[in-house]
Amino acid sequence: MTPVEIDVQRPKGDEGGGRRHPNTCPECRSHYREDELRHALRVCAQCGHHFSVGAYERIEQLTDPGSFVEVGGDLRSVDPLAFVDLRPYTDRLLDAELATGLGDSMVAGQGRIVGRPTALAVMDFAFMGGSMGSVMGERFCLAADLAIEQGMPLIAVTASGGARMQENILALMQMAKTVGAVDDLREHGIPYISVLTHPTTGGVIASFAALGDVVIAEPGALLSFAGPRVVEQTTGEKTSADFGRAESNLRLGQLDSVVPRRALRSELAKLLMLFSPAEEEPTGDHAPPPPPSERAGLGPAERVRNLLRLRGRRG
Numbered sequence: 001m002t003p004v005e006i007d008v009q010r011p012k013g014d015e016g017g018g019r020r021h022p023n024t025c026p027e028c029r030s031h032y033r034e035d036e037l038r039h040a041l042r043v044c045a046q047c048g049h050h051f052s053v054g055a056y057e058r059i060e061q062l063t064d065p066g067s068f069v070e071v072g073g074d075l076r077s078v079d080p081l082a083f084v085d086l087r088p089y090t091d092r093l094l095d096a097e098l099a100t101g102l103g104d105s106m107v108a109g110q111g112r113i114v115g116r117p118t119a120l121a122v123m124d125f126a127f128m129g130g131s132m133g134s135v136m137g138e139r140f141c142l143a144a145d146l147a148i149e150q151g152m153p154l155i156a157v158t159a160s161g162g163a164r165m166q167e168n169i170l171a172l173m174q175m176a177k178t179v180g181a182v183d184d185l186r187e188h189g190i191p192y193i194s195v196l197t198h199p200t201t202g203g204v205i206a207s208f209a210a211l212g213d214v215v216i217a218e219p220g221a222l223l224s225f226a227g228p229r230v231v232e233q234t235t236g237e238k239t240s241a242d243f244g245r246a247e248s249n250l251r252l253g254q255l256d257s258v259v260p261r262r263a264l265r266s267e268l269a270k271l272l273m274l275f276s277p278a279e280e281e282p283t284g285d286h287a288p289p290p291p292p293s294e295r296a297g298l299g300p301a302e303r304v305r306n307l308l309r310l311r312g313r314r315g
């Protein structure tokens with residue numbers, strides 16, 4: 001049997017071998033009570049480090065209370081390969097479900113953000129490293145179908161180590177399947193906003209995560225097909241200190257903006273408003289719409305891109 005090499009990359013601050021408590025900041029070592037951290041949207045009050053957020057908690061952070069309705073919650077992975085690594089795949093699935101309360105690494109559905117309806121596909125890294133298997137792919141497609149049926153935008157929030165090896169080719173096929181769903185959104189003129197959180201890597205960054213009409217990321221998130229250590233081993237070259245991080249992706253033009261978690265809900269609300277300007281036009285102090293010459297012939301995605309560019313130029 002061929003030995004399997006597993007590359008475990010520890011976040012900064014974990015050196016020294018000791019296990020870090022999940023509520024201890026890996027950057028500055030500040031420690032928080034669970035209720036404190038939850039109240040602070042899991043952002044370190046001392047240094048701004050963004051801790052990871054579970055799918056249901058993320059939905060709670062972003063949507064109006066009581067507005068979220070889940071779809072495909074009863075879907076579960078089958079094990080067509082009867083896959084066993086150190087343990088059977090079915091045991092790993094069961095353990096992940098017991099530990100997280102989730103049926104798979106993505107929760108899909110619809111809700112409202114500051115009154116605006118939207119479809120949502122939110123990933124959870126705690127479920128088998130946010131790996132993409134057939135259930136995740138199907139749930140993403142259900143969210144996309146919901147968006148098309150009801151004419152509302154789709155927001156995806158990603159966190160993933162990549163394709164789920166236990167499902168082999170079925171996991172890799174989800175890349176094509178989710179890209180097909182993004183294509184359907186585009187054909188129907190439905191806006192798609194992708195929010196990338198730490199870490200978004202492998203098959204997920206190589207498929208639907210990178211394809212948003214608007215792509216935004218949380219500060220410091222690793223967003224890269226392969227991690228820096230693998231790239232250094234493969235190329236024999238030293239990577240930059242912020243290789244693959246949100247800030248370097250922004251610099252290289254892969255992202256539209258980097259948004260701190262505290263501003264994420266309001267930023268998404270603004271985008272939803274820009275994507276559907278005819279509905280519930282807010283009154284009072286807001287930016288005037290772009291001149292008709294700029295709006296003519298542009299789809300909603302192009303309009304938002306133009307506005308983001310304008311805002312960037314204004315600083």
Ligand SMILES: [Zn+2]
Binds near residue numbers: 045
């Ligand atoms: Zn900190």
